Amino acid sequence: MSDESPLIRSLRAAVAAAPDDVPLRLHLAELLLQAGRDDEAVSEAAVALQHAPGDADARALMGRAMGLPQEPTTPPAPAAPDPRVPGAPRPAEDPRGREDFDWAAAEQEVGGIVPPRFVDGTETPLTVDGLGDDPDGADAWDVDAPGAVRLADVGGMQEVKDRLEAAFLAPMRNPELRKLYGKSLRGGLLLYGPPGCGKTFIARAVAGELGAGFLSISLSDILDMYIGASEKNVHDIFETARAQAPCVVFLDELDALGAKRSRSHHSGLRNVVNQLLTELDGIAADSNDGVFVLAATNVPWDVDIALRRPGRLDRTLLVLPPDATAREAILRYHLRDRPIEAVDLGKLVKATEDFSGADLAHVCETAAETALLDSARTGTVRMIDTRDLMGAARQIRPSTDPWFAAARNVATFANDGGMYDDLLAYLKRKRKL
Template structure:
């Protein structure tokens, strides 16, 4: 402020450099009060009280800055009366007052309200208890999405995946009469696996939409806790919340992290998480879990604990492969819908993006847009995104599914116990990747 004295400016800078120095702040407030800046003095006194609650000097300064009457001083102890002398006659007794005057007490609630918009609370979170209770990760904090509008019809292409979902999972759930006839309960578990970026999470949401069920998406970060025993409690609380919200789909993302093989896990906490997960999944066949569906997704099913895939748990599997031609066209249309494009041949682009994942296709559209943007910036003439940009991006991007198939090939050929990877073997033979 230009009208401030050099002393005020110096003290303001000193207080900013040492905000916890209460005596310095009170000295600064005294100077502000002496210059008639009562509002600023009130603010400084309030901040001082935030750092030193109950400080008498800060309270007295705030009273003066707000122009309120000073509270009465504490009465001193009465001394023994002295005997009257001829020089000092005894005082004449005064009649008692009917209504002695009293100084009103300082209203701290009113003062706090007055400076509430100037000085915010120092702490906005409740402290954790010794066992970690009070953590925002408690059961009441789990997000449960209402039945969404996403259906399998919104998944472009991928007809084989939809047919297998319908036959193995959805048809029994949609037909209560047939379920009753064949003794099929309204519950189940399904494991989606395949290369990354191919839409496993989107398919899980579409399944929840088909069932008209609530949706909970759970990852490792939602479960792990620094306190011993809390991770297992989180797993239990998640399933309890889902039971209360039934019908509900619990989607366990990255199951290889949540349910890694216990023989390879050296951390006791992670092993306990797997054990608790097994306990909850065992309840899928109980009446308490009616209307509870557990879907899980992983890129590396061979790293998932085998106990999780025992019959009665996640016993059904579905291979989610890279999007087919129809799905790639739908994905490309989606990512180009709001971009300035010109003369784009989607058929040619779809052929040039075989084995691309959905994430790869999104990256392709971003790269093509970046190419057109940079060219427009260099030439000074804005132009549309064309086939040259899109095909150029397609040539530069290597499908992210290739490393996955390289790893999955050996597993499918030499570790296909029980025919779990028969679908993957059939796809590899079809694509001549064996």
């Protein structure tokens, strides 16, 4: 806003960079209240209460911004004797019990800002086995509608896109050719590579290319303390996908969901893998048509070999750290809403080779923290520049290095069936062998 004071503008930028800092947000709310911007002060106080529901300062500021009667700050007068008990003092009146204040109206006023602390009790109650009273458990799984994210939205990584098109997408898009060559819609794709390199984003882009729903599943969604419940969850997930086909089922952290049964000491996990194998095969012929299974893992060597047999997750794709084009796109994305000036992206891209997408986000966050602290010390907001970003890049080591150190041994000495040929070629090209 053009009429804002420089201090308020500075505090807004600081709060945007550190949204969890409750005292900083309350300081901004106090200044807004002093400037007569009561509604904005209420909003900031409400966000502070979301982070710290019991904060007395936030509650007091919210009350002042809403014009509520304030409790006296002077010590209360001695309680008058209670006429019901001879010689006993009269109980002090609780200011929260005032009958002249409409608490229901106040609740409605901030209802769109502060979410309810507790549910209203209308949810389906759990039965004694913890599975709920809904006879159709598949309804509990929400499938995201076909999204707008496409492979064109993935910056760079052209080699990954080409492999996806050749090995997975082209047969799906051409039903006549698929019929001519006898290619079924069964089977899935396993994405593997260092952490933080965009495997989940690529899976969503594949769903967008296919115009399919997206159902993301992790270990915490499946495991249950009751015997047989975990296997039922796996079955319900695939039943939901079959009912809402075309649908992409994305199994995140497959090494946790489908760990090698020979190494698992917990019968529940072994049963989950067995159920997962059954669902991948399909209960009946062609029952999985229109269900596209994608999985991601950082450690494919820990995945049960049975999951990679033909008809299951029989294709693999190595997702490497973003190339120069992808790094530039990622950096632009994470700097888009931050105050920057004269940033030399080309220089920064060269300095961040082998950085994952998560590492690049960390670089931008660290540079923003540096500029924020300088602004707080000097009282003047300054922009993020190349020096801040290069300094952050020098402080951060690529998180992909430990992964390549472990993967090198596996690719060199345990490359059964040529599964890691792509990884070996990359290591030779980068002279990491």
